Amino acid sequence: MNITTTPSCRVGSQGQTLRYLVKADGATDVVAPASETDCMRVRVAQVRPAGNGVEADVEVTVVDGRPY
Numbered sequence: 001m002n003i004t005t006t007p008s009c010r011v012g013s014q015g016q017t018l019r020y021l022v023k024a025d026g027a028t029d030v031v032a033p034a035s036e037t038d039c040m041r042v043r044v045a046q047v048r049p050a051g052n053g054v055e056a057d058v059e060v061t062v063v064d065g066r067p068y
Contacts, residue, residue: 015062016061017059044058
């Protein structure tokens, strides 16, 4: 399974790090893009088993805070 998601709203201050809990039923892993994308830097801090899938702590650092 390979699913790509993007935020519905891209607003944040430059340099701000937003933290999310991602739950993925049926998945075995959560990965982030290898490079910066859409003014954001994404990092998966931790992945752990949960129910029939995984959950992950994901950090998104705003590189450019201009909304679009």
